[in-house]
Amino acid sequence: MGVQKKVSIAVIRRLPRYYRYLADLLRMDITRVSSKELSARMGITASQIRQDLNCFGGFGQQGYGYNVEALYKEIGEILGLSNNYQTIIIGAGHMGKALANYTNFEKRGFKLIGIFDVNPEIIGTKIRGIEIMHMDRLEEFVSNNKVDIAILTVPYDQTPSVADRVARLGIKGLWNFSPMDLKLPYDVIIENVHLSDSLMVLGYKINEKLKAEKGAKKTKNSK
């Protein structure tokens, strides 16, 4: 893989996208791809693509393009997808249930092994064969199973205390769906998901378009 430079988080955040596009190419039995072709598909400039992939030691050959399968595997390795991380979901409300039913994560090497909640009505029921357990059993479960990632889908006000409890158990990563940027004084890696941020960006883009259309109309009318 060559010498690794310090890779920026912006590049890392693009890797899953490369990974998805390469998976699409593999499905289409395409074995080679140039940065130019990838650029046209992905809407990233070819020079940006070459620069990104060079961070990891340069997989491509000038004028020859990238070997799709090799690049796909390499990016999977960089992302650590072969580690087969085990996950638990804490909070089996609507979002917790939706994520528990999302089989796509398993395809990427993230296996759901437990679901926790405090609602007596759903404890003991199963989602895709996985039992919903009471939060009281969390410590016992984590000490008996290798749990790498806790997916937090608990109400806003309970997020800090649950996150704290999970972090103390030595779980390595938290995937947080509560609309707060979680920070903890422990050695735990946190990835915050803010769905409404994405919706607000969409709102911004629509607003900009509406303003541009209004502007164009005004200009037209004033002629």
Added chain:
Amino acid sequence: MGVQKKVSIAVIRRLPRYYRYLADLLRMDITRVSSKELSARMGITASQIRQDLNCFGGFGQQGYGYNVEALYKEIGEILGLSNNYQTIIIGAGHMGKALANYTNFEKRGFKLIGIFDVNPEIIGTKIRGIEIMHMDRLEEFVSNNKVDIAILTVPYDQTPSVADRVARLGIKGLWNFSPMDLKLPYDVIIENVHLSDSLMVLGYKINEKLKAEKGAKKTKNSK
């Protein structure tokens, strides 16, 4: 608001975060904040914050900080949150239901007015008072109601055809939860949400940490 420069998408994507942090400050009755204080809270450098907010004409005063309420309102305006966009959800599976139950979007000015599906078992049932309608009624509904955004939570293979149908109806924005980067030949704004990308980034960070720990152990043992 001063003269607007062309603002990069990276800055735009940070605005919802500023908006959330400022909302937190308002809740705490904090009326002024310096870029340094914001920096400590948000984990963005103070100079980055000043640069970001300057893009929109400079809200702050040197040595005096930002007026929290004014900045909050201004960013809300820039994001177009006062537009009160109306949304529909297409696909009332697990994720569609989770999003329909997510009242946070409404607080940001995005109102859900319709839900569509093809499953006869759920058609006619309601989520938060909003009826799930058959897809056959989509065209009629959109012509009788102002629909700004369609939230797509349909299965992967149906995404392109549903997106195409929605775009033809003149809906301005698509918020796509299918794990494909949707592109359409129409004048429609698309925001793709890739939850597994975020999970893969978390996996990457854990992997890097594990590698670092292994490296540290080896160095220790070889001494």
